[in-house]
Amino acid sequence: MNKGVYAYVAKGTVDRLRDAYLRNRLPGDTDYFTKVQDHDASDWTDHIATHAPVMLGEVAVVPVTFGSRDRISVLVFLRKEARGWKITKVDDTLDYH
Structure with a gap:
């Protein structure tokens, strides 16, 4: 993650994610923010619905829904900070396994 992420994601969340990444403790092999391994970038870019x-x-x-196929x-959980709304957590909508 580069420092530009702080514009959108709360510092505490970024720091916890970086620490978990360094310790290889992120759950599964999915991206934290999208909750998937692979996706069709062009489809997702053209089809984001909040x-x-x-x-x-x-x-x-x-x-937030991504994609037109395999949606x-x-x-996305956000909290207002001094410089605007920041992501504090992202969770999927899948059933609990």
């Missing part, structure tokens, strides 16, 4: 946010106190939860959805 849905109405749900406010839970000071946290906004925004469902995947994630829940």
Whole structure:
């Protein structure tokens, strides 16, 4: 992750992800933010849908769907900081296994 990620992701989240990566403790072989291993970049770039946010106190939860084929959805948790809204967590919408 480069330093530009701090514009969108809370510093604490980036630091925890970097630490987990260095210790090889990230779950599975998927990208943290998209929850998949592989995707069709051109399809996903052209087909990103954000849905109405749900406010839970000071946290906004925004469902985001990627792709037109083999669609995947994630829940993006954001918290407002001094310079705007920052991602604090991303979770998938898959059933628990």
